[in-house]
Amino acid sequence: MHTGIRPFGPRRFPARLAGTTGPAAGYIETVNEPLTPSRASRPLAHNRSAGVSGMTDKAEARSRKVTVPCQFCLSLNRVDLSRADERPKCGECGKPILLDRPVRVNDDDFRRVIEGADVPVVVDFHADWCGPCKIMAPLLDDFAYAHKGEVLVAKLDTDRSPQTPQQFGIRGIPTLIIFKNGQEAGRRTGVVSGEELEALLASA
Ligand SMILES: [Zn+2]
DSSP states (O other): OOTTOOOSOTTTOHHHHTTOSSHHHHOOOOOOOOOOOOOOOOOOBOOGGGOOSOOOHHHHHHSOEEEEEOTTTOOEEEEEGGGGGGOOBOTTTOOBOOOSSOEEEOTTTHHHHHHTOSSOEEEEEEOTTOHHHHHHHHHHHHHHHHTTTTOEEEEEETTTOOHHHHHTTOOSSSEEEEEETTEEEEEEESOOOHHHHHHHHHHO
């Protein structure tokens, strides 16, 4: 019935997570619907402090540009991760875009974030009710901080944004997917350790 759900955290949290592999803990019903294209049609906010978009593909390949939603107004901004410490500001609302921590993404902006990143993107598919996801949260914060400037860490709430998990066939959470050049390059389901997170990045 729930084949495909792998046990959570086999090494670090066996007792606590022993009962969490059932449907109530991590199962997302898969509904066979045609994949809908991203509804993200919001234009990129012009971001003077973080450079402009429209560079050639070659230049993009050398840069560390990412497309990220402002966590305050949700406008998409094109920013340079190598300038993360300069705290670029949202071109729309002027609030800081913090790139040393996970950014929240949703069904509307997911595609543009994944496809607009020159660096690997690690996406944490999670939900508020998911205990193992809560265990993962500080670990992802640390990972994002340790890799600021070279990796983008994103979090997607599978309750608020159910389309994207469906498209990627996610049946249990937490699930981590690492994307490179817009393509899935690795996946882990269940609680992973910091070492496993590094291994996921290294193997992608
Ligand atoms: Zn903003």
